[in-house]
Amino acid sequence: MCRVLNILLALLSRFLFAVHGIVTVWRVVAVKGEPCYWLLLMGVALLGVEMAVTIKCTRNAEWKWFSPMVFLYLSTVIPSIWFLELNLLQSKLPINSSSPDLHLLSHIPIAAGLAELDPENWAAGLEQTMLIVLVLGRWLMPKGDMSRDQLSQLLMVYVGLGADILDIFDTFKEPEVKTNRAVIIVGLSLFSWALMQFPLVLTQTSPPKPIGEAQRTKDRTRPEFLPWMSSSCCSSEVWSLLLTVGLQDGPFLVYRLYLMIRENVLNQLMIFFTCKNILIVMLELYRIGVVHFELGGPVSGDRSPVAPQCQSERVEAEVLEASCQG
Secondary structure: OHHHHHHHHHHHHHHHHHHHHHHHHHHHHHHHOOHHHHHHHHHHHHHHHHHHHHHOOOOOOOOOOOOHHHHHHHHHHHHHHHHHHHHHHOOOOOOOOOOOOHHHHOOOOOOOOHHOOHHHHHHHHHHHHHHHHHHHHHHOOOOOOOOHHHHHHHHHHHHHHHHHHHHHHHHHOOOOOOOOOHHHHHHHHHHHHHHHHOEOOOOOOOOOOOOOOHHHHHHOOOOOHHHHOOOOOHHHHHHHHHHHHHHHHHHHHHHHHHHHHHOOOOOOOHHHHHHHHHHHHHHHHHHHHOOOOOHHOOOOHHHHHOOHHHHHHHHHHHHHHHHHHH
């Protein structure tokens, strides 16, 4: 029964990704007017093959650290958004409604209003719904080896990441930036780079497993035992923080500082998000240091967290032995 449920969830999540990918590519074809852009659907077209391989080769219908489904979806959506944004850069005029695709869409009563949207609203709508689809798709797809607590944490992390990523498009609307091709291309590159966090599932962290009292007492009797030996050099939380700094917060901070210093883009939102990036980077580096030195740093002498407890146990043992002898 659990296997059947995982298959149904896998189908539903991939269907959601496929629908949004098709709509995004359709918009590119409508804007460009060339059918060759339908080749962008190659990513979502492979979702069926990816699903068959995933279900056959995994126990819980999902890979542990990497999601090929999300990667294939992004391989379709990211190039489409590039084409839409570069088209906005080249021309701000609304798309001619005599285009065959738009003319066909205008005959559908429900979608008649969509044909009247300008290209900027279309691009913004597809970019915003992309982050919503990523969160919903991750929620619907099988959890794999994650617990419900880890999945809820991952989804909240996705929402926070998406809000910061979407703000990069607001900088394209600034008068000093909207006609600067180099700055917009760099911004799109950072947007694509930051989205590479979503196929990775390193944000799932598991709490350290408590060591049994008997095992702890046994290990203390061994002279080579040190507390830092019970953990690896970098936990999944450390890797997650390093990826967030390297893929998003660090590059976004440099980009925003460049816009403020060189392009004179100074407004309340830019100052706020720049200060937020500085604070987040500092907190993430602080958290990395805390996790690394608490779990991975050597401890010596009586400063070891187990040393006071060992000393008290020895005192209790000596008192008990003296009372028995008396």
